[in-house]
Amino acid sequence: MSGPIATKGVVCPHCADLCDDLCLTVEGNRIAAVEVECPAARALFLGYQVDTISIGQITLDHSREASLYLSGSVGVAV
Numbered sequence: 001m002s003g004p005i006a007t008k009g010v011v012c013p014h015c016a017d018l019c020d021d022l023c024l025t026v027e028g029n030r031i032a033a034v035e036v037e038c039p040a041a042r043a044l045f046l047g048y049q050v051d052t053i054s055i056g057q058i059t060l061d062h063s064r065e066a067s068l069y070l071s072g073s074v075g076v077a078v
Contacts (some may be wrong), residue, residue: 004049012041013067044070 010022022041025033030049034042048070 003027011067012044013071014037014038014040014044019043038043 004027006023006025008023008060009020011018011020019036019038019041021036022045023035024031024045030044030047031069034045034055036042036045
């Protein structure tokens with residue numbers, strides 16, 4: 001298992017502002033730290049846990065799918 005991974009420039013899907021300056025620290029399979037001023041974004045990301053978090057280049061389809069999942073809109077036609 002590798003150490004913590006910091007990722008900068010993460011986009012927050014919480015509201016219409018789509019802030020793109022978040023810095024997330026991933027440890028194992030959860031988000032362990034969130035550097036952002038917005039308390040709503042911090043609450044959305046902090047402690048989020050999945051079976052696999054992959055850091056790397058993603059496609060527009062992947063980012064859209066992740067945004068829908070985090071916003072609770074999975075399965076909703078858009």
